[in-house]
Structures are given as C-alpha cells and as structure tokens.
Amino acid sequence: xxxxxxxxxxxxxxxxxxxxxxxxxxxxxxxxxxxxxxxxxxxxxxxxxxxxxxxxxxxxxxxxxxxxxxxxxxxxxxxxxxxxxxxxxxxxxxxxxxxxxxxxxxxxxxxxxxxxxxxxxxxxxxxxxxxxxxxxxxxxxxxxxxxxxxxxxxxxxxxxxxxxxxxxxxxxxxxxxxxxxxxxxxxxxxxxxxxxxxxxxxxxxxxxxxxxxxxxxxxxxxxxxxxxxxxxxxxxxxxxxxxxxxxxxxxxxxxxxxxxxxxxxxxxxxxxxxxxxxxxxxxxxx
Numbered sequence: 001x002x003x004x005x006x007x008x009x010x011x012x013x014x015x016x017x018x019x020x021x022x023x024x025x026x027x028x029x030x031x032x033x034x035x036x037x038x039x040x041x042x043x044x045x046x047x048x049x050x051x052x053x054x055x056x057x058x059x060x061x062x063x064x065x066x067x068x069x070x071x072x073x074x075x076x077x078x079x080x081x082x083x084x085x086x087x088x089x090x091x092x093x094x095x096x097x098x099x100x101x102x103x104x105x106x107x108x109x110x111x112x113x114x115x116x117x118x119x120x121x122x123x124x125x126x127x128x129x130x131x132x133x134x135x136x137x138x139x140x141x142x143x144x145x146x147x148x149x150x151x152x153x154x155x156x157x158x159x160x161x162x163x164x165x166x167x168x169x170x171x172x173x174x175x176x177x178x179x180x181x182x183x184x185x186x187x188x189x190x191x192x193x194x195x196x197x198x199x200x201x202x203x204x205x206x207x208x209x210x211x212x213x214x215x216x217x218x219x220x221x222x223x224x225x226x227x228x229x230x231x232x233x234x235x236x237x238x239x240x241x242x243x244x245x246x247x248x249x250x251x252x253x254x255x256x257x258x259x260x261x262x263x264x265x266x267x268x269x270x271x272x273x274x275x276x277x278x279x280x281x282x283x284x285x286x
Contacts, residue, residue, distance in 0.1 A: 007116045008041060009062070009093050010034040017072060017089060021126040023079040031070040033091070035062040040096040042103055045070060049087045052077065061096065061103065079124070087122040
C-alpha cells in the first residue's frame, strides 16, 4: 500500500456533488477549490463518466491563498430511479516545482503515488413533485468517501474486486472535440455561402433574360398596333405594311437625306436648261 500525500486543497463540497433534476435538460453543480498554502498548486479534475459531464475548467494553476470555482454540467439523460449510478469525481493536485517547467509535461511525468487525490460521489435528486423514489431517499452514486489519509483502502465494485484509479477519464468535453465541432460549423457556413452566391448569379441571369423578353414583346406590340391602326383607317394591307415599314427605321441604315434632296436639284437643272434654250431661240427669231 503506497503512502500518498494528504490533500492540501480545501474542496467544497468535500464528499459529494449534488445534481437536482429534472434531468431532461442540462443540470449544473459547482465545486470550489481553495489553496490555503504558500505553494503554487496544480490541479486536475477527472470523472468515471467523461461523456456525461462537462467540466470547466478541468485543470489549472492555483496561486497561494486563492480560490477557484469549477462548473460541472451533467448532460441530459433519461433518469431511471431503479438504476444504481456509480458516477464519481476525483480531484488530483500537486505542488508546482520551482523554475521554468511545463505543466503538461509535469502531468505526464508525475508518479500516481506523488499525487494528492480526493474523491467525491454524485447524488441525483428529483424535486418533490416529480420524485419517483421513496421520500427522503435520493439516488446516490456508490463510491468511497474522500481518500486523504495514507491508510485509505482501494475502491471496490459490487463483486469486491479492487478498481484502479486509472478508471477516471478526462473532462466531459475535450478541447479537441470543441475544435472539431467549430470546424464542422465553419465548413457548413462556407458551403451555404457558396450556394447562396450561385443562386444570386442565377437570379441575376434570369432577371436579365426577362428584361430582354419584355423589350422584344414591347416592340412587337408597337408594330402590331401600327398595322391595326392603318387597317382601321381604310388603307390597304400593302399600304399599311409600307407605312409600317416607313415608320420603322433601321438604326444601322444610312440617312435618307440624299433621296429627299434629289428631286429639287433636277427641277433646277431643267429650269436653267429651258432658260438658256429660250435665250438662244430669241436671238434667232429677232
């Protein structure tokens, strides 16, 4: 039997963590750690059911004469009063050595016999109006009480076989799981953004096509109205079509100014020729 050092931290509550239902939603409980010594103490919190709890913070550094509050959140689950819960928490701590050291490496290299351990059991209670068990008999987690002395006995399960301390896992939700969840959300948001941009481009293209169709239909209606107005005034279809053709001017065709000025020039030339012919004829007659 190893002689483990006594716990230097003051833990509140000392022996059990109470969770009050209903358990259809997340339920929180709190733990206070106080360092009454002159040493810097490292701490870490473990549980036998890491998937059911979220512990924040689950490890850290406690300066001398300081206190920290730990939030322990029980995830929603189906409460069964007939089931015996065996959830336990363990607070591990050690004095931080002097010098520039890595806390992560310290936890890897430290021997379990050099750690200060304190164990707490979990107690589940339901409100009076929803309590399914006998009055005054909460469902508690079966475990040993806080082991702070050197003569603490090993944990045992119902069959009497000792249970090693290695059964304690890490905190409920690790930082890696949180990071993976955030990365998945970012990926979904980026995919949604690309989809929205594609839909926006499709809508703009559809709007442009609708505008072109409206312009073409307006031109056709204008031509049809010109034809119908010509027929209503008694004109023949050929004259109406000619009038419609005359009204429509191709923007790419040259201007018709030369044709309009051609007839007056011919008249002037004929008049000049007749005047000259008259002068010549007058000389011969006289």
